Amino acid sequence: MSLINQCKELKKASLILEMANTNVKNDALESVCKSLIKNQDFILKENQKDIQNAKRKNIKESLIDRLALTEDRIQGMIDGIRRIIDLKDPIWQSNKVWTLENNLTISKMTVPLGIIGIIYESRPNVTVDAFGLALKSGNGILLRGSSSAICSNKALVKAIKEGLRNSKIPEGVIELIEDTDRNVVKEMIRLNDYIDLVIPRGGKGLIDFVVQNATVPTIETGVGNCHIFVDESANQKNALKIIENAKTQRPGVCNAIETVLIHKQIAKEILPNLYQLLKDRVELRGCEITQEIIPVVPATEQDWQEEYLDYILAIKVVENLEQAIAHISKYGTKHSEAIVTENYSNAKTFQRRIDAAAVYVNASTRFTDGGEFGFGAEMGISTQKMLPRGPMGLEELVTIKYTIQGNGQIRE
Ligand SMILES: NC(=O)C1=CN([C@@H]2O[C@H](COP(=O)(O)OP(=O)(O)OC[C@H]3O[C@@H](n4cnc5c(N)ncnc54)[C@H](OP(=O)(O)O)[C@@H]3O)[C@@H](O)[C@H]2O)C=CC1
Numbered sequence: 107m108s109l110i111n112q113c114k115e116l117k118k119a120s121l122i123l124e125m126a127n128t129n130v131k132n133d134a135l136e137s138v139c140k141s142l143i144k145n146q147d148f149i150l151k152e153n154q155k156d157i158q159n160a161k162r163k164n165i166k167e168s169l170i171d172r173l174a175l176t177e178d179r180i181q182g183m184i185d186g187i188r189r190i191i192d193l194k195d196p197i198w199q200s201n202k203v204w205t206l207e208n209n210l211t212i213s214k215m216t217v218p219l220g221i222i223g224i225i226y227e228s229r230p231n232v233t234v235d236a237f238g239l240a241l242k243s244g245n246g247i248l249l250r251g252s253s254s255a256i257c258s259n260k261a262l263v264k265a266i267k268e269g270l271r272n273s274k275i276p277e278g279v280i281e282l283i284e285d286t287d288r289n290v291v292k293e294m295i296r297l298n299d300y301i302d303l304v305i306p307r308g309g310k311g312l313i314d315f316v317v318q319n320a321t322v323p324t325i326e327t328g329v330g331n332c333h334i335f336v337d338e339s340a341n342q343k344n345a346l347k348i349i350e351n352a353k354t355q356r357p358g359v360c361n362a363i364e365t366v367l368i369h370k371q372i373a374k375e376i377l378p379n380l381y382q383l384l385k386d387r388v389e390l391r392g393c394e395i396t397q398e399i400i401p402v403v404p405a406t407e408q409d410w411q412e413e414y415l416d417y418i419l420a421i422k423v424v425e426n427l428e429q430a431i432a433h434i435s436k437y438g439t440k441h442s443e444a445i446v447t448e449n450y451s452n453a454k455t456f457q458r459r460i461d462a463a464a465v466y467v468n469a470s471t472r473f474t475d476g477g478e479f480g481f482g483a484e485m486g487i488s489t490q491k492m493l494p495r496g497p498m499g500l501e502e503l504v505t506i507k508y509t510i511q512g513n514g515q516i517r518e
Pocket residue numbers: 225226227228250251252253254286288289291292307308309310311312313315327328329330359360361413486487488489
């Protein structure tokens with residue numbers, strides 16, 4: 107089907123979805139869960155094709171891990187949809203109703219956006235997460251996943267549509283762009299007559315391209331050059347645990363850390379322990395002071411800028427909190443940043459001064475995730491200044507409408 111015809115299908119189907127009540131939407135989501143279970147073997151088989159292609163192209167291990175599906179990961183997607191089912195319907199809600207002196211009653215109501223387009227990385231779970239959030243928030247979804255995940259995405263969308271056919275929601279509420287040519291993205295982001303919002307989810311190249319070429323409104327997600335600052339007063343056992351988790355639990359994701367900043371007063375004590383902890387799994391690159399304490403690859407200016415998405419960690423020793431904040435302000439990408447400290451005042455200063463979507467005290471940056479925040483899943487992690495910012499769940503996928511009830515009032 108051509109892109110325009112897919113959009114026409116979406117438009118027709120989303121008008122029905124918009125009027126569907128919560129039970130109908132939840133039943134449709136449950137039907138999709140059942141279909142995903144039923145089609146699990148097929149989905150895994152198609153995912154293997156993407157993995158073999160990626161291996162042939164020598165894609166790095168951490169990115170193949172991002173692409174890979176397993177029974178557990180499919181169960182994770184289903185769990186995400188079931189969490190969305192349990193969440194409150196974000197549509198037609200009002201927390202603001204007031205009556206004017208002339209007895210006009212005004213309500214500020216939440217309503218669906220209409221049709222959301224998403225361009226995303228080679229992570230097949232996003233296909234299901236985006237669908238689940240869009241459906242519950244009453245929006246049609248147009249998907250443009252990575253060419254490297256095309257077989258997985260086709261299989262997932264086939265299973266989702268099969269599930270929808272056993273529900274009262276039309277299968278046209280989800281459409282996948284199967285043409286992997288990047289030129290289709292350019293066409294998609296200019297379809298103002300059909301698409302209400304485009305979310306580019308990926309690296310700087312994608313975001314810049316969309317921001318410069320889109321005529322449809324967009325929300326920028328973004329690169330995660332994330333840091334942990336270990337302050338002088340830190341509980342060092344906690345610091346090591348947090349760094350290990352934020353670097354190695356899933357290095358191919360945007361909320362993994364790339365650089366650790368160490369307060370100079372504790373550098374000689376903590377760095378040897380950090381080295382012992384990571385040396386067999388992570389390539390360590392360090393500043394000059396770090397090089398004097400542990401054996402590391404010398405870091406260059408490029409290392410402070412880079413999002414490795416890999417088992418590589420840059421280390422820099424800093425004079426104090428101010429220098430840590432200055433480094434993060436210069437090189438950070440406003441995604442997720444953390445301080446490990448027992449000093450309350452430093453913790454508060456860090457949280458207030460760091461300009462990022464998520465700022466942690468004594469915890470791993472890996473929690474910047476819609477599922478972890480209690481949103482069921484996320485449509486992306488917005489790193490722009492304007493709202494919405496951070497993981498975008500159901501409440502971020504609506505717009506508002508003022509509904510006004512009168513009984514014949516006219517303006518004098
Ligand atoms: N903040 C957030 O929510 C998220 C941030 N990210 C960030 O994304 C990056 C990693 O993802 P990566 O796989 O490299 O993503 P890319 O940015 O390379 O690709 C993401 C998607 O955009 C498409 N794309 C990329 N560039 C263009 C372009 N110029 N024109 C049209 N389409 C384009 C890709 O298509 P194709 O692959 O077919 O070429 C793919 O579908 C990291 O920086 C990570 O931090 C990732 C996910 C979430």
